[in-house]
Amino acid sequence: MKTLRLTICVAVFTLAAFCAFAQTNPYPEENEEYAYSETVKYQGQKPIINDFINAYFGEESEDELNGYLSDLWHRYLKNEPLDKTEKVTVDAKNGFASFEKVYPPDEYDTEGSRTLVEMCYWNSSDGNHKIFAESVQIFQGSRAIETEFSGLVFGIYNNTTHKITYVTQYVMGIDVKTGMENLGVIVDKGEYFLTNHETDERKPITEEQYDNWWNEYPVVTYSLPRVGKDITAVINNRPEGKKEIVVKWNGLRFDVQQ
Numbered sequence: 394m395k396t397l398r399l400t401i402c403v404a405v406f407t408l409a410a411f412c413a414f415a416q417t418n419p420y421p422e423e424n425e426e427y428a429y430s431e432t433v434k435y436q437g438q439k440p441i442i443n444d445f446i447n448a449y450f451g452e453e454s455e456d457e458l459n460g461y462l463s464d465l466w467h468r469y470l471k472n473e474p475l476d477k478t479e480k481v482t483v484d485a486k487n488g489f490a491s492f493e494k495v496y497p498p499d500e501y502d503t504e505g506s507r508t509l510v511e512m513c514y515w516n517s518s519d520g521n522h523k524i525f526a527e528s529v530q531i532f533q534g535s536r537a538i539e540t541e542f543s544g545l546v547f548g549i550y551n552n553t554t555h556k557i558t559y560v561t562q563y564v565m566g567i568d569v570k571t572g573m574e575n576l577g578v579i580v581d582k583g584e585y586f587l588t589n590h591e592t593d594e595r596k597p598i599t600e601e602q603y604d605n606w607w608n609e610y611p612v613v614t615y616s617l618p619r620v621g622k623d624i625t626a627v628i629n630n631r632p633e634g635k636k637e638i639v640v641k642w643n644g645l646r647f648d649v650q651q
Contacts, residue, residue: 419519419645420549423558430558433550440555442488445514445525445548448557458529458542462492462510489513489619504534511617514550518644523550524565525557526624530614537612537629545615545624562615566647567640569626571611578606615640 422428431451435444450463469481480493491511498505509532514525525548531538545562562568575591578598585603586595609630616625622642626649627635641648 419517420522420558422560422564423549423551423556428558428560430556432555433557434555439552440523440550441485442483442490442512442514443485445550445557446490446512449512449525449527449548456542458508458510461494465492465494484619487513487619488515489617502533504536506534506538507532513617513619514548515618515622515642521552523552524548525550526617528615528617528624530616536608537614537627538607539610539612543612543614567615567624567626567649569613569628569638569640569649570651571613571628573611578603 418424423430431448433440433444433448435441446466450459450466465475465479465481468475469483475481478495478497480491482489482491482493484490489511490513491509493510494508496502496506496508509530511528511530512526514523516523527546529542529544531540531543545565545567546559547562547565548557548559550557575589577588577590579586579588579595580603585598585600587598587602588595609632611631612629614627614629616627618624624640624642624647626638626640628638629635638649638651641650
């Protein structure tokens, strides 16, 4: 009888602990059915920046940028010579790494371009998670441009399960507004228009304004912290100049104040 009571007590306690964890886990995204997770392998007591990068580049990627970065990372680890247009920086003490690739001007791209990728991680205040972040910034000449690779990706690492779940910047609370999210340009019957996708309003513009649209369109880039946990967002390509916004870490996610 005592054994039965003990078994029941343990079961009740375990269930209560599980329910409490489910209610207090600040990152329910890692338990979602379609969440993309993988195990972070490491040696020692806890993972370091190299381990998070290895996990991120672990599987062969069909993504053009990540495929290149994975190759660059593994050449760096093997101490193979890098091209003079390539640079890898690893600051293990601060949990930070960066990759840079410069494409010099040529007959196809007279301005040249530069890709800067930063990665880092830090501890969440809940005591059971670490946050991994990747930022991709792409510049053509001195102008920031937006591509399918631009922006932020986050990974929520669970200290208990050793799994990392990747989420978007919006899940982590980052949505910096430029004020032009709903605007675009179109050509209709040979005429050029600035259009509002939300209201369907149109404003006639010149062909030159149409051609320069992407040069003047504000693009947000993000610089990750080498020290600390706050991220610096920069709204580029504004007529009045760049605008910096410090995206503050609140212990669990980010707060954007514009």
